[in-house]
Amino acid sequence: MAVDVLLGLQWGDEGKGKIVDVLTPKYDVIARFQGGPNAGHTLKFEDTKHVLHQIPSGIFHKDKLNVIGNGVVLDPITFKKEIEALRVLSAFNMESLVVSKKAQLIIPTHRLLDVAYEESKGARKIGSTLKGIGPTYEDKISRNGLRAGDILSPEFDEKYNKLKKRHTDILDTYGFAYDLEPLEKEFYEAVNFLKQFSLVDSEYLLNNKLAEGKTILAEGAQGSLLDIDFGSYPFVTSSNTTTAAACTGLGIAPNKIGEVFGIFKAYCTRVGSGPFPTELFDETGELMRKNGAEFGATTGRPRRCGWLDLPALKYAIMVCGATKLYMMKADVLSGFEEIKVCIHYKNAEGELLSSIPYDLGENGLTPIYQSFAGWEDDLTEMTSFDQLPGQLTSYIDFIESEVGVPIEIVSIGPDRKQTLIK
Ligand code: GDP
Ligand code: IMO
Ligand code: MG
Numbered sequence: 001m002a003v004d005v006l007l008g009l010q011w012g013d014e015g016k017g018k019i020v021d022v023l024t025p026k027y028d029v030i031a032r033f034q035g036g037p038n039a040g041h042t043l044k045f046e047d048t049k050h051v052l053h054q055i056p057s058g059i060f061h062k063d064k065l066n067v068i069g070n071g072v073v074l075d076p077i078t079f080k081k082e083i084e085a086l087r088v089l090s091a092f093n094m095e096s097l098v099v100s101k102k103a104q105l106i107i108p109t110h111r112l113l114d115v116a117y118e119e120s121k122g123a124r125k126i127g128s129t130l131k132g133i134g135p136t137y138e139d140k141i142s143r144n145g146l147r148a149g150d151i152l153s154p155e156f157d158e159k160y161n162k163l164k165k166r167h168t169d170i171l172d173t174y175g176f177a178y179d180l181e182p183l184e185k186e187f188y189e190a191v192n193f194l195k196q197f198s199l200v201d202s203e204y205l206l207n208n209k210l211a212e213g214k215t216i217l218a219e220g221a222q223g224s225l226l227d228i229d230f231g232s233y234p235f236v237t238s239s240n241t242t243t244a245a246a247c248t249g250l251g252i253a254p255n256k257i258g259e260v261f262g263i264f265k266a267y268c269t270r271v272g273s274g275p276f277p278t279e280l281f282d283e284t285g286e287l288m289r290k291n292g293a294e295f296g297a298t299t300g301r302p303r304r305c306g307w308l309d310l311p312a313l314k315y316a317i318m319v320c321g322a323t324k325l326y327m328m329k330a331d332v333l334s335g336f337e338e339i340k341v342c343i344h345y346k347n348a349e350g351e352l353l354s355s356i357p358y359d360l361g362e363n364g365l366t367p368i369y370q371s372f373a374g375w376e377d378d379l380t381e382m383t384s385f386d387q388l389p390g391q392l393t394s395y396i397d398f399i400e401s402e403v404g405v406p407i408e409i410v411s412i413g414p415d416r417k418q419t420l421i422k
Pocket of ligand 3: 012013014039040041042297298
């Protein structure tokens with residue numbers, strides 16, 4: 001059996017949570033492989049809307065196993081809150097979730113460091129979610145981190161204090177004021193809470209499941225254009241968000257990867273700073289934000305909106321090896337007279353570029369658009385591809401022919417049911 005991977009091809013918030021929830025019935029195991037509480041994955045069904053941050057989006061289906069993989073950075077405080085919120089919805093049993101012992105732990109001073117680093121950047125700030133993601137991955141790579149498995153060690157306090165000291169020394173050099181006591185109290189309560197859960201060698205667990213013929217869906221967080229290597233550096237997150245990260249973040253060998261489902265919005269959004277060539281600053285962008293309810297699921301910040309960017313999408317498809325595409329939020333474009341899609345960029349020298357440049361924010365880079373006729377139809381009640389307006393199918397056909405990968409799902413609303421599968 002192979003592991004299928006589902007990930008975002010843009011700057012995050014493509015609708016990964018919704019689609020993982022839709023696909024979960026086909027799989028035995030759902031596994032998150034990177035990122036942490038910077039993610040906000042929204043699910044909607046039976047009038048319930050729920051946002052998950054670290055817990056995989058298969059959690060609402062009984063009898064499925066959800067795995068938080070070694071590539072994830074886990075904040076015990078957010079974890080406790082998430083489980084408590086699921087218990088309110090009676091949507092949780094202990095057997096349905098396991099955590100890799102090798103997942104790195106976010107401690108309170110990681111979050112403080114995130115704030116201190118952002119403040120020191122001034123106008124060049126990343127627009128981080130301030131959840132401690134960067135500092136935690138930094139400690140992982142510099143071999144100073146704490147891992148989930150460490151909470152079971154008699155030396156946990158000692159390890160924690162050593163890491164904290166490292167952080168407070170840095171915070172002091174930044175002149176950053178903080179009161180750690182209440183944060184630490186909350187952290188230790190959450191660590192004790194986490195001890196009730198199965199902390200596992202998830203690489204063995206997942207490979208054994210594969211050997212037994214079980215099916216696994218790997219759930220990405222963020223999006224390809226936020227990847228630490230391939231994204232719009234330095235305005236990125238601190239992990240690899242592309243397909244290869246499913247291998248390192250779960251302990252799955254590359255030859256065990258099956259389908260790669262690439263999710264993209266019918267337009268583009270971005271939250272936080274950084275280049276966004278097709279961004280709209282006019283009433284069209286406002287309308288996208290309004291129709292698409294484009295406000296961050298983790299921070300509530302308004303998302304920047306713009307037209308679909310094909311050079312960027314092709315790049316993400318290339319780097320991820322996407323085998324199938326899912327187009328999200330097609331309903332949001334209903335009522336737009338004209339739909340535009342960026343097919344090239346023009347640089348300051350007037351050259352046409354069909355690939356993305358080294359610096360997506362370089363001066364003078366302008367998108368060159370192709371226009372499509374819009375549609376008035378409300379898509380949200382439609383039940384099959386055949387009902388989609390001709391203008392939308394032309395738009396879909398054009399994208400497929402440009403990128404060379406089939407669009408197999410068109411999403412027409414936030415609810416599970418509002419999903420058209422070809
Ligand atoms: P994720 O981070 O990729 O899981 O995406 P988010 O949950 O952060 O953002 C996607 C937002 O769009 C959420 O509010 C979803 O409920 C919503 N959504 C998902 N698919 C659709 C869709 O097809 N149409 C509309 N209108 N909303 C959608
Ligand atoms: P999901 O999984 C959208 C963005 C932040 C910021 C940059 C770095 O819901 O799609 P970080 O907190 O990682 O230091 O922030 O990345 N970002 C996201 N944008 N969706 C996300 O996750 C994001 N996770 C991080 O806004 O620009
Ligand atoms: Mg999100």
